[in-house]
Amino acid sequence: MKVIYLDNNATTKVAPEVVEAMLPYLSEYYGNPSSMHSFGGDVAAEIKQARENVAYLIGAESPDEIIFTSCGTESDGTAIRAAIESNPDKKHIMASRVEHPAIKNLYETLSKKGFRVTFVPVDHEGRLDLDYFYQHLSDETAIVSLMWANNETGVIFPVEELSREVKDRGIVFHTDAVQAAGKFPIDIKTTGVDMLSLSGHKFHAPKGIGVLYIRKGTKFSPYMIGGHQEHGRRGGTENVASIIALGKAAEMAKKHLNENGYERVGKLRDRLEATLIEQIPQSMVNGDREHRLLNTTSVAFEYVEGEAILLMMNEHGICASSGSACTSGSLEPSHVLRAMGVPFTAAHGSIRFSLSRYTTAEEIDVVIEKMPPIIKRLRGMSPFWKEAVELKAQN
Amino acid sequence: MWEYTDKVKDHFLNPRNVGIIEDADGVGEVGSIACGDALTFYFKLDEQGKIKDATFQTFGCASAIASSSALTEMVKGLTLEEAKKITNEDIAEYLGGLPKEKMHCSVMGRDALEKAITCHLGEPEKEIEGEIVCECFGVTDVEIDRVVRENHLSTIEDVTDYVKAGGGCGNCHDRIQEIIDSILGTDHPAKKKVPALTNLKKIKLIEESIEREINPSLKKDSGRLELVDVDGNRVLVRMGGNCASCAKSPITLKHYVESKLRELVSPDLIVEEVQ
Numbered sequence: 051m052k053v054i055y056l057d058n059n060a061t062t063k064v065a066p067e068v069v070e071a072m073l074p075y076l077s078e079y080y081g082n083p084s085s086m087h088s089f090g091g092d093v094a095a096e097i098k099q100a101r102e103n104v105a106y107l108i109g110a111e112s113p114d115e116i117i118f119t120s121c122g123t124e125s126d127g128t129a130i131r132a133a134i135e136s137n138p139d140k141k142h143i144m145a146s147r148v149e150h151p152a153i154k155n156l157y158e159t160l161s162k163k164g165f166r167v168t169f170v171p172v173d174h175e176g177r178l179d180l181d182y183f184y185q186h187l188s189d190e191t192a193i194v195s196l197m198w199a200n201n202e203t204g205v206i207f208p209v210e211e212l213s214r215e216v217k218d219r220g221i222v223f224h225t226d227a228v229q230a231a232g233k234f235p236i237d238i239k240t241t242g243v244d245m246l247s248l249s250g251h252k253f254h255a256p257k258g259i260g261v262l263y264i265r266k267g268t269k270f271s272p273y274m275i276g277g278h279q280e281h282g283r284r285g286g287t288e289n290v291a292s293i294i295a296l297g298k299a300a301e302m303a304k305k306h307l308n309e310n311g312y313e314r315v316g317k318l319r320d321r322l323e324a325t326l327i328e329q330i331p332q333s334m335v336n337g338d339r340e341h342r343l344l345n346t347t348s349v350a351f352e353y354v355e356g357e358a359i360l361l362m363m364n365e366h367g368i369c370a371s372s373g374s375a376c377t378s379g380s381l382e383p384s385h386v387l388r389a390m391g392v393p394f395t396a397a398h399g400s401i402r403f404s405l406s407r408y409t410t411a412e413e414i415d416v417v418i419e420k421m422p423p424i425i426k427r428l429r430g431m432s433p434f435w436k437e438a439v440e441l442k443a444q445n
Numbered sequence: 446m447w448e449y450t451d452k453v454k455d456h457f458l459n460p461r462n463v464g465i466i467e468d469a470d471g472v473g474e475v476g477s478i479a480c481g482d483a484l485t486f487y488f489k490l491d492e493q494g495k496i497k498d499a500t501f502q503t504f505g506c507a508s509a510i511a512s513s514s515a516l517t518e519m520v521k522g523l524t525l526e527e528a529k530k531i532t533n534e535d536i537a538e539y540l541g542g543l544p545k546e547k548m549h550c551s552v553m554g555r556d557a558l559e560k561a562i563t564c565h566l567g568e569p570e571k572e573i574e575g576e577i578v579c580e581c582f583g584v585t586d587v588e589i590d591r592v593v594r595e596n597h598l599s600t601i602e603d604v605t606d607y608v609k610a611g612g613g614c615g616n617c618h619d620r621i622q623e624i625i626d627s628i629l630g631t632d633h634p635a636k637k638k639v640p641a642l643t644n645l646k647k648i649k650l651i652e653e654s655i656e657r658e659i660n661p662s663l664k665k666d667s668g669r670l671e672l673v674d675v676d677g678n679r680v681l682v683r684m685g686g687n688c689a690s691c692a693k694s695p696i697t698l699k700h701y702v703e704s705k706l707r708e709l710v711s712p713d714l715i716v717e718e719v720q
Contacts, residue, residue: 355481357447357506361457382581382613383481394479431463431510433485433502434478 051367054413058252059201059229059346059404060371064295065254065302072256072295083288084279093290100297104261107300108227108246109237117262117280118293122228123152125247125262126195128273128284130156133193133222133245134165136269140192142166146178146207147389150226153195154385166190174391175338176205183212193222198230198246202373202386202402203337204346206230210241217242222268228252232303233312233343244268250292254406255299259292306407315405316344318414322403323347325418330425332438336373336392336400345405348373348387350396353435354428356383359401362424368417373400395438449507450541456511461518462500473560475553480582480609482509482550486557488520488565496520496528501557508540508547515539516554525562531555532595533607548607552592578620581613589624599625642711648675654709655682659702663688670702673719680706680716694718 055063081090083097101113110116119125130153134143143160145153147169154169161167168186171179178196187194194216199206213223224245230236232253238246246263250256264270264283276285306312326349327333336348351359356372363370373384382388383397392400403417429435449457466487476483482505491497499517503510515536520528533551537543543551575587592598592607601621605612611621642650652672660669668688673681682702688694695718703716 353478353504355505355509358457358510361507365458394481398478398481431460431502432504433474433483434504 054366054368054416056403056405056409056413056417057369057371058406058409059204059402061251061257062254062406063408064251064256065299067302068255068295068298071298072291075291075294079290083290084277096297097288097290097293100293100300103297103300103304104248107236107304108231108248108263109235109239110263111239111266114281115263115266117264117283118288118296119260119262119284120258120289121260122150122226122247122249122252123260124273125249125260126150126152126224126226127156128262129224129245129247129264130160130193130195131273132270133224134160135271137192137222140190142168142188142190143192144168144170144183144186144194146170146172146196148172148176148200148202148386149195149197150201150228153197153226172205172389176200176203176336176386176390177338177341178207178212180212184215187216187219187221191219191221193224195224195226197226197228198236199227199233199343199346200337200386201229202384203348203390204229204343204404205337206234206341206343208341209243213242213244215242217244229343229346232300232307233345235307238263238265250296250299253299253303255296256292259289259296261296311407312344315407315409318409318411319345319347319403319405322405322414322417323349326421329418329422332442333425334396336387336390336396346402347404348400348402350392351399351401351425352395353432353438354399354425356399356401358428359399359424362428363401363420366416366420368420370404371402373397373402395434447508447544447547449511449544452515452539452541453508453511453543456514456540457507460510460514462498462514463502464500465502466498466500471561471565473557473562473564475556475560476505477583478504481505482553484509484513484553484557486513486516486554486561488561490525490565494524496523496525505550505553506547508543508550509553511540512536512543512550512554513557516558520558525565528558529562531558534596545603546606548596549609552607578624579610579613579617582609584608584610586620586624589621590628593625593628599629601625644675647710650710651675651680651706651714654706658709659705662701663697666691668694668697678711678713678715680714681719682716683719 079093081093083090083094101116104116105113143157143165145157157167170183173179196207196209198209209225216223222244223242225243227246228249231248244265248261250259270283272283274285279285279288323335330351332352334350336350360370360372373387387397387400466489469487470490471488473486485502487500488496489498499520501513501517503513519531519539533555536551536554575585578584578586578589588608589604589610596607598604598607601611601618604610604621611618655670655672663669666687668686671683671685673683684694698716698718706714706716
């Protein structure tokens with residue numbers, strides 16, 4: 051069965067060009083970039099190029115502002131710890147209520163260690179409560195961390211504007227740009243962002259490679275202490291092949307953005323979303339449709355449960371994710387949807403479709419064909435559906 | 446992705462007996478949309494008082510649908526007395542097992558069956574018994590007590606897997622632990638008094654422990670231990686190989702051999718070296 055992969059916010063296909071670029075560094079060019087001989091030195095030159103590509107993708111002032119890490123989570127954790135270590139007198143940290151667990155759970159751990167934590171709420175469309183945000187910034191704040199784009203809904207926070215305000219108050223600003231990087235143009239040097247995290251496997255590089263951008267002049271202390279790699283900011287021998295892969299993926303993502311490639315992806319997403327909502331009664335989009343990633347849609351199908359939907363989609367080879375409790379092993383639906391106040395009737399049945407530049411119109415056609423009967427079938431089993439329809443008819 | 450058995454997948458993708466029985470002899474509703482799963486179970490009796498037909502409607506994940514479907518198949522042809530005896534374990538077993546985190550789906554099936562039988566017998570629907578412990582999922586101490594006893598649960602996590610209690614805000618964890626402790630303290634098999642070993646069993650166990658655990662470890666230092674005799678709780682051993690001449694062997698004997706045997710055989714053993 052052909053796989054239709056609409057789960058690109060979870061991970062992406064490694065681009066064939068990326069595989070091709072990295073393979074020689076898994077076989078013949080195995081030198082250590084720190085070595086004195088040219089067999090290793092040649093590898094260092096390639097790493098330099100990869101660093102430049104990443105800097106170019108996010109609009110960094112200099113490639114020296116880029117350090118390679120193992121993943122987005124490491125980048126997030128390094129940034130937060132560096133900020134609080136560099137500001138030992140400040141015991142307040144801020145983020146939003148809809149952050150990725152890499153930030154959310156770290157903050158919760160820090161809260162147990164005596165930090166005062168503010169999670170800024172969002173409205174029903176997933177937009178940050180700006181009044182609340184500004185009210186809670188204080189002289190005590192060591193760091194503000196806000197995700198640039200949300201993994202579940204695709205909603206984009208106004209990071210450019212907020213980061214400048216925060217920086218003006220002398221507070222460190224970090225953004226988790228794992229879902230944003232490569233999906234819309236970023237010009238980090240014109241913002242107030244001090245540190246930014248990204249992850250290779252979200253834009254067609256392999257898993258196991260991430261980046262932390264550290265603006266020149268930002269106080270920093272390494273999380274992984276060791277050798278002089280990454281100018282002493284992250285010890286450990288470089289993951290050479292994956293760094294080369296990331297460099298290639300960054301180059302391709304930039305090219306795709308320059309050619310407005312995401313407009314096509316956005317059109318496919320819009321057609322998928324509009325058709326599903328039109329054909330399936332009592333379905334709706336979660337989140338702000340205006341400020342949103344072009345590849346993401348979170349659709350709530352009321353009165354059915356997400357895991358059941360996903361497994362029926364799986365029978366047709368269609369891959370997506372859900373905000374439902376049952377898929378995660380926890381018992382409550384996604385913290386993102388709950389923070390938005392999405393009612394339980396809808397939160398349990400929310401499905402996230404996330405496209406990529408490899409998604410085709412034919413694939414979208416198949417999904418559009420298969421989804422309505424799946425939802426209809428599950429609703430036919432649901433004890434709530436008949437009542438819901440009657441209730442709707444009355445109103 | 447959950448590891449579901451083929452039987453779970455089959456009952457999810459091809460659920461048996463979906464629907465409503467209009468003139469049902471018993472109906473049981475459990476769960477709610479807020480909790481993420483809900484089941485309504487119907488049955489109809491024949492003239493002999495056996496279940497002739499059973500159907501369900503379920504809102505929930507694959508294992509909730511499969512558990513409901515399995516339940517309707519299991520009860521057909523049974524008298525109500527027989528059906529009453531079906532436990533959540535029986536439902537899980539019928540499906541070839543459920544992932545631990547999904548056991549609450551089988552408990553939901555059992556609860557719906559019980560409610561439907563109560564409904565048929567014309568007994569007033571039971572008032573909620575006990576006090577609510579888990580506010581998030583509305584689970585009472587009586588329900589937790591029952592599921593812990595019936596399924597021999599020993600941790601908060603287990604309780605969450607079986608009845609969801611404790612799976613939300615976590616504020617009730619202390620109370621759940623109290624309930625578990627009170628049960629473990631009384632009749633939990635793991636805490637039951639270990640029956641005293643017969644002499645023969647004790648000696649065998651000591652021999653096995655020396656051969657399988659202790660000697661392979663001593664062998665690394667070219668030492669070995671030989672069992673000479675067992676007298677009550679006194680274990681008489683002789684040290685061989687490098688151990689015989691090693692100055693540290695008394696320490697090894699007390700710190701390693703004795704504690705190992707106490708752990709593996711019986712906590713009141715005393716190890717003594719004989720020449």
